[in-house]
Amino acid sequence: MTKLIIVGSGILGLSVAEYLTREMFQGIDIKIITNNHKFSGSKAAAANLATKGQMFARDPHFELKLHGKKIYKNWIHNLIKEDNCSLSIDSIFKNGEGIDYFTSINNRDKHYLRVKQDDNLLKKRNLPTNSILKIDENKIKYLDESWVDAQELLNILKNVLIKRGVLFEANDFCQKKYHEIMIDKNIAHLIFCTGAWTKSLLENLNIQLPLQMTKQERLTLGSTFFGDNIIQNFKNHFILSEKISNDLKSKVTFSGDINKTFISSSSLRIKSIHDMNMEELNSKNNIILELAKNFLEDSPNLKEKYFYNSNEISQLNGFRVGYGHTEIILDKLNISESKIKAFVCSGAHKSGYLFAPVIGRIVQNLLFS
Numbered sequence: 607m608t609k610l611i612i613v614g615s616g617i618l619g620l621s622v623a624e625y626l627t628r629e630m631f632q633g634i635d636i637k638i639i640t641n642n643h644k645f646s647g648s649k650a651a652a653a654n655l656a657t658k659g660q661m662f663a664r665d666p667h668f669e670l671k672l673h674g675k676k677i678y679k680n681w682i683h684n685l686i687k688e689d690n691c692s693l694s695i696d697s698i699f700k701n702g703e704g705i706d707y708f709t710s711i712n713n714r715d716k717h718y719l720r721v722k723q724d725d726n727l728l729k730k731r732n733l734p735t736n737s738i739l740k741i742d743e744n745k746i747k748y749l750d751e752s753w754v755d756a757q758e759l760l761n762i763l764k765n766v767l768i769k770r771g772v773l774f775e776a777n778d779f780c781q782k783k784y785h786e787i788m789i790d791k792n793i794a795h796l797i798f799c800t801g802a803w804t805k806s807l808l809e810n811l812n813i814q815l816p817l818q819m820t821k822q823e824r825l826t827l828g829s830t831f832f833g834d835n836i837i838q839n840f841k842n843h844f845i846l847s848e849k850i851s852n853d854l855k856s857k858v859t860f861s862g863d864i865n866k867t868f869i870s871s872s873s874l875r876i877k878s879i880h881d882m883n884m885e886e887l888n889s890k891n892n893i894i895l896e897l898a899k900n901f902l903e904d905s906p907n908l909k910e911k912y913f914y915n916s917n918e919i920s921q922l923n924g925f926r927v928g929y930g931h932t933e934i935i936l937d938k939l940n941i942s943e944s945k946i947k948a949f950v951c952s953g954a955h956k957s958g959y960l961f962a963p964v965i966g967r968i969v970q971n972l973l974f975s
């Protein structure tokens with residue numbers, strides 16, 4: 607029996623484990639060691655599976671994410687069935703339109719130029735040229751957005767993994783744990799799915815960093831607000847809707863639908879994961895939430911009127927990390943003192959969720975190549 611240890615139970619740790627515990631992999635025994643950090647990125651994510659603003663030219667993972675999007679619904683559908691839970695697929699995953707709202711035509715056009723892709727490049731990659739459209743005076747419409755309820759997805763994944771016999775150990779992965787694993791002859795693989803903590807953890811364990819992680823690290827602390835019926839007066843069904851401030855520097859993102867809406871708010875650049883300046887984050891959040899509330903005053907041309915009911919809002923905070931334009935760090939680690947094959951698989955920036963249905967297969971190729 608091959609033993610595999612995954613460190614971290616965010617979206618990527620759980621998705622990798624889900625793939626490697628499918629029937630065809632009988633004989634792999636998986637344990638997930640996790641400290642369930644309350645700022646684990648995934649818990650704060652509303653998980654907009656958006657293509658907006660993700661410019662193909664500079665995004666090396668675009669094709670992969672597009673494929674992930676295509677198979678998402680089916681993947682979740684199968685997980686719901688296996689979990690035997692009563693949730694409907696529609697309450698967890700949706701496809702549809704996304705709308706950006708601007709305060710002026712000028713701002714809309716500036717942004718359009720930024721996100722609109724080059725038609726020739728799109729055609730070359732077999733992608734539609736009309737998925738980003740200018741509509742009305744103040745809007746840009748994105749035709750192919752998707753949305754997933756991050757918390758529900760994590761719960762279902764955990765339930766399915768427990769049913770399949772995966773062990774969860776609630777523990778902090780530290781030097782002692784690492785040395786225990788290094789001398790355990792039954793363990794063949796070790797995968798760090800530790801998100802924003804990965805760099806500092808590897809440094810603590812004296813493991814050489816993957817090349818991508820030697821690029822400048824951008825750590826942020828961010829919040830997501832959510833609640834039932836927090837949007838009032840909103841007439842349209844929506845998947846994703848962003849309101850952009852007049853100076854184009856801030857935006858507030860609404861996702862989900864009227865029954866369960868997420869508001870993804872500001873993020874604050876931080877120097878290290880020990881640097882949690884909640885006061886500063888909360889004051890930034892207040893500015894963003896005011897933007898959500900008062901948007902109509904700044905934009906008299908907007909026909910839609912929606913407000914949130916701030917009494918009903920819950921808040922979750924999380925860390926996010928980025929290295930250049932790389933959106934996922936997937937690399938072999940050099941551990942010379944042991945026969946164990948070790949890897950990093952951690953999400954960066956704001957699209958970890960897009961990789962969830964496809965990441966397992968990629969990790970499988972790395973593990974068994």
Ligand SMILES: Cc1cc2nc3c(=O)[nH]c(=O)nc-3n(C[C@H](O)[C@H](O)[C@H](O)COP(=O)(O)OP(=O)(O)OC[C@H]3O[C@@H](n4cnc5c(N)ncnc54)[C@H](O)[C@@H]3O)c2cc1C
Nearest residue numbers: 614615616618641643647648653654779801828953958959
């Ligand atoms: C406010 C906010 C909004 C976001 N919005 C979106 C969005 O709309 N769409 C989207 O796709 N993405 C979004 N993201 C990003 C998304 O959350 C990340 O891309 C994703 O969480 C990365 O997944 P991960 O599994 O790599 O890391 P994480 O989800 O951060 O998981 C890391 C795991 O490692 C564990 N861990 C860390 N160190 C140790 C240790 N020493 N020992 C044991 N366990 C450890 C943690 O407890 C955690 O379980 C958002 C992030 C934030 C903060």
